[in-house]
Amino acid sequence: MEIFYAIMAGTLYGLVIGIIPSAGATTGLVAMFGFIGWFASFDPYLGVIFVMAVVASSTTGDSFSGVLLGIPGANSAAATMVDGFPLALQGKATYALTAAITTSTVNGLLWGTLTFALLPWYSNLIMIFGIPELWAFVMLALATVGFVSSKYWVRSIIAICIGCFIGLIGMDPETAADRYTGGWDYLADSVQIMPFVAGLFAVPEIIKGLVSATTVAKMETSQKGQTWDGVKAVWENKWDGLRGGFIGAFIGFLPGLGGAMSDWMAYGATTAANPNEKIPFGQGNIKGVIGPEGSNNAQKATSMIPTVLFGIPGASFAAIVMALFMYLDFELGTPDLVYDDKFFSSLFIGFMGATIAVCIICLVFTRWIALITYVPYWIYGPLLLIFVTWACVQYTGGWEDYAIFALCSILGLAAKHLKFSRPAMLIGFILADRIESLSLQMSSLYTIDKLLDRPIFLGLCVAVIGMFVYGVFFNKNKLDYS
Amino acid sequence: MKNFIISVITTLVFATSAFADVTLVVPQKPGAGTSVWAQIIAIELQKFLPEETVTIKHIPGARGTPGFDEFHNELQYNDDVIMVSNGSNALSFLADDVDYDYRDYESIGLMNLNIITGRLVGTDMSDVKMHSYGGRQPEVMAMAMLICGPSVDPVQCFNDNINWIPGFSQGEGRLAFKRGELNVTRENPAAFKKHIQPTVDSGQAEVWFTHGILQADGSHADDPNYPGLQFEILYKEIWGKKPCGDFYDAYVLAKSFRDGLQKALWIRKDNPNRDKIVAAMTAMANDPESVANIQEKVGNYEWLIGDDGDTHLDTLMTFITADALKTLIDFTVNSLGLQAIYKEDLLK
Numbered sequence: 001m002e003i004f005y006a007i008m009a010g011t012l013y014g015l016v017i018g019i020i021p022s023a024g025a026t027t028g029l030v031a032m033f034g035f036i037g038w039f040a041s042f043d044p045y046l047g048v049i050f051v052m053a054v055v056a057s058s059t060t061g062d063s064f065s066g067v068l069l070g071i072p073g074a075n076s077a078a079a080t081m082v083d084g085f086p087l088a089l090q091g092k093a094t095y096a097l098t099a100a101i102t103t104s105t106v107n108g109l110l111w112g113t114l115t116f117a118l119l120p121w122y123s124n125l126i127m128i129f130g131i132p133e134l135w136a137f138v139m140l141a142l143a144t145v146g147f148v149s150s151k152y153w154v155r156s157i158i159a160i161c162i163g164c165f166i167g168l169i170g171m172d173p174e175t176a177a178d179r180y181t182g183g184w185d186y187l188a189d190s191v192q193i194m195p196f197v198a199g200l201f202a203v204p205e206i207i208k209g210l211v212s213a214t215t216v217a218k219m220e221t222s223q224k225g226q227t228w229d230g231v232k233a234v235w236e237n238k239w240d241g242l243r244g245g246f247i248g249a250f251i252g253f254l255p256g257l258g259g260a261m262s263d264w265m266a267y268g269a270t271t272a273a274n275p276n277e278k279i280p281f282g283q284g285n286i287k288g289v290i291g292p293e294g295s296n297n298a299q300k301a302t303s304m305i306p307t308v309l310f311g312i313p314g315a316s317f318a319a320i321v322m323a324l325f326m327y328l329d330f331e332l333g334t335p336d337l338v339y340d341d342k343f344f345s346s347l348f349i350g351f352m353g354a355t356i357a358v359c360i361i362c363l364v365f366t367r368w369i370a371l372i373t374y375v376p377y378w379i380y381g382p383l384l385l386i387f388v389t390w391a392c393v394q395y396t397g398g399w400e401d402y403a404i405f406a407l408c409s410i411l412g413l414a415a416k417h418l419k420f421s422r423p424a425m426l427i428g429f430i431l432a433d434r435i436e437s438l439s440l441q442m443s444s445l446y447t448i449d450k451l452l453d454r455p456i457f458l459g460l461c462v463a464v465i466g467m468f469v470y471g472v473f474f475n476k477n478k479l480d481y482s
Numbered sequence: 483m484k485n486f487i488i489s490v491i492t493t494l495v496f497a498t499s500a501f502a503d504v505t506l507v508v509p510q511k512p513g514a515g516t517s518v519w520a521q522i523i524a525i526e527l528q529k530f531l532p533e534e535t536v537t538i539k540h541i542p543g544a545r546g547t548p549g550f551d552e553f554h555n556e557l558q559y560n561d562d563v564i565m566v567s568n569g570s571n572a573l574s575f576l577a578d579d580v581d582y583d584y585r586d587y588e589s590i591g592l593m594n595l596n597i598i599t600g601r602l603v604g605t606d607m608s609d610v611k612m613h614s615y616g617g618r619q620p621e622v623m624a625m626a627m628l629i630c631g632p633s634v635d636p637v638q639c640f641n642d643n644i645n646w647i648p649g650f651s652q653g654e655g656r657l658a659f660k661r662g663e664l665n666v667t668r669e670n671p672a673a674f675k676k677h678i679q680p681t682v683d684s685g686q687a688e689v690w691f692t693h694g695i696l697q698a699d700g701s702h703a704d705d706p707n708y709p710g711l712q713f714e715i716l717y718k719e720i721w722g723k724k725p726c727g728d729f730y731d732a733y734v735l736a737k738s739f740r741d742g743l744q745k746a747l748w749i750r751k752d753n754p755n756r757d758k759i760v761a762a763m764t765a766m767a768n769d770p771e772s773v774a775n776i777q778e779k780v781g782n783y784e785w786l787i788g789d790d791g792d793t794h795l796d797t798l799m800t801f802i803t804a805d806a807l808k809t810l811i812d813f814t815v816n817s818l819g820l821q822a823i824y825k826e827d828l829l830k
Contacts, residue, residue: 176545334656437654439649
């Protein structure tokens with residue numbers, strides 16, 4: 001029964017957060033730092049279920065504000081908005097939402113099963129991946145996020161460097177001496193992930209919501225029969241949905257990518273596969289909703305493969321999930337979890353349970369849920385800000401927490417304004433320790449000759465070089481991804 | 483903008499924390515090992531302090547020092563504050579620039595445990611690979627003595643045969659050990675059983691030695707779960723004589739403090755609540771349900787409560803001699819490359 005409550009609580013929390021314009025999974029997960037400690041002392045596995053339920057349901061929920069208001073709940077609904085919002089303007093909001101939710105659910109169940117049910121089997125990979133392979137995999141994560149995910153690759157590289165520098169503040173692992181703290185003892189235990197993530201992602205989005213809030217209602221005409229039409233549309237355009245799911249799954253598996261990129265790729269693939277449409281894309285073509293919505297839940301599921309197995313986040317939301325699991329005493333990327341069947345079951349139950357629950361809730365209550373988007377942003381925007389701030393000052397509760405949170409918020413606002421990739425900055429921050437530690441480990445334990453005998457390591461190094469060449473010379477990506 | 487300002491002010495009000503009736507001060511962030519331990523103890527202790535509210539306050543910081551220093555300089559004068567310390571604090575007490583001093587406090591309760599070192603079967607003893615995460619001086623010191631024996635300078639033996647590799651977390655170290663990239667590991671009994679015993683059972687690894695459990699007379703008892711593998715016993719069996727010398731004394735000093743104060747609760751010496759809290763701790767340690775709950779989460783360790791804890795600390799302090807301390811600091815700084823200082827006032 002506790003598992004059921006955890007799924008339902010996580011589903012409702014994720015759904016509400018997902019629906020709120022400009023919030024999304026990242027903000028919802030950041031706010032969880034304020035109460036994740038309760039799960040740690042009560043039952044950490046319930047915490048895992050709750051977290052996964054939030055991930056799954058917020059992804060589905062963010063379609064609402066994108067379709068109804070033209071404001072995506074998170075990056076993952078931005079592509080959906082292109083055709084979803086025009087459909088809503090035409091009085092077909094329920095039709096678009098039903099199609100989005102159904103596609104998202106089908107692909108979530110498909111790729112969730114392939115990911116979580118088989119994750120214990122994939123875990124054999126961590127015995128094959130040694131220190132050099134992990135080092136190269138980390139480099140691949142940085143290369144993909146730096147050179148591929150954004151059109152501003154130079155800014156992405158700078159963002160990674162800034163993230164890495166902030167991530168290295170704290171203690172030198174070789175000497176146990178303080179490093180880059182400027183004599184401020186508070187920083188000797190490193191910059192905490194909560195204020196960094198909240199400042200980087202949540203605050204800029206909340207402020208954006210407060211500045212550009214709108215309350216225009218789009219469900220004015222009769223929605224009768226649209227639910228069934230939406231489900232039928234998914235069946236009729238199943239290949240677009242499945243293609244989107246495949247793209248999302250592939251991008252999710254690559255460390256450091258995910259989010260908007262997979263959705264836009266899925267959208268692009270859908271438009272390319274359907275060149276002669278009666279209703280042009282961008283003017284309310286349902287295929288433009290089904291394609292990207294097929295991608296987002298699949299991407300969330302497969303992002304967990306590199307995150308769980310190697311401790312290398314598959315996407316920015318996964319970096320926060322990783323930190324939350326650390327609070328629950330689950331260190332991802334270590335053998336402790338390989339033998340922990342209950343952990344894998346919790347991932348599976350949380351994600352799949354919420355995917356099903358959120359689908360049922362959304363399909364049955366679409367019209368009423370949509371009312372949330374009519375609530376003026378100035379009502380829940382400050383509430384969100386309070387909650388996120390509260391989560392950020394749980395470290396010591398002192399003025400230092402507020403100061404760091406404020407500095408990180410300024411950094412986030414500046415990065416967003418200047419179009420420096422914030423996911424790249426976060427990945428750099430999260431992986432800084434690992435880059436340093438894996439480099440130390442590799443240089444201590446391996447010689448060049450030994451490294452040249454490792455084909456996976458060499459293959460990954462070639463992939464890193466390939467990413468560099470592609471990013472610098474051939475990347476036509478139009479996403480600013482800031 | 484007005485809404486924004488209101489929300490920030492409200493947040494400031496909400497986030498102001500106050501001390502409850504009994505507060506356990508933890509020098510780590512939520513979720514870390516000692517924090518989880520303290521949460522479990524707080525839940526169980528609450529049952530035996532029904533008229534009080536037991537809560538936890540985290541004061542995190544590098545190596546657990548800022549939190550313990552704040553207790554020493556300020557919080558200990560609040561009669562309702564109990565300090566929670568761990569093995570890292572004990573090593574920092576010996577070798578770091580810290581304000582806190584165990585001699586100024588009374589022990590409420592502490593857990594005394596053994597540490598087990600394992601190795602891969604067939605490990606080349608001239609190429610031992612051990613990761614340096616979290617206060618592992620006692621392990622490498624024991625290894626140096628066991629590998630080379632009494633005729634070779636243990637420091638030289640360490641330099642020649644043991645690779646001390648930085649950059650691993652505890653979990654990464656376990657993984658590297660299982661993959662064979664490292665060939666030695668060490669764990670507390672519960673973690674060894676959970677993480678390493680399967681490798682031992684499969685014939686890939688074996689228990690190398692244990693430090694033993696500190697006794698009131700200052701000796702270290704053999705662990706019945708791993709008989710004959712306690713360091714002093716094993717050393718004598720291999721080399722035919724008991725270990726001795728400054729390096730050995732430094733080893734005993736480090737292992738006794740770290741393992742003997744692995745998890746401990748402290749209050750100010752003349753704290754009027756002392757008897758009440760000790761009575762609650764005693765009741766908790768004798769309650770089968772509480773014991774089962776604690777064991778389920780953190781393993782089965784020996785509890786020393788009230789006066790027994792103070793006696794235990796007295797025993798520990800007898801290990802601090804000028805030569806042992808200097809040798810420990812020299813080895814830590816010059817061989818391990820870690821930051822450490824010699825503190826003469828520990829000898830007083």
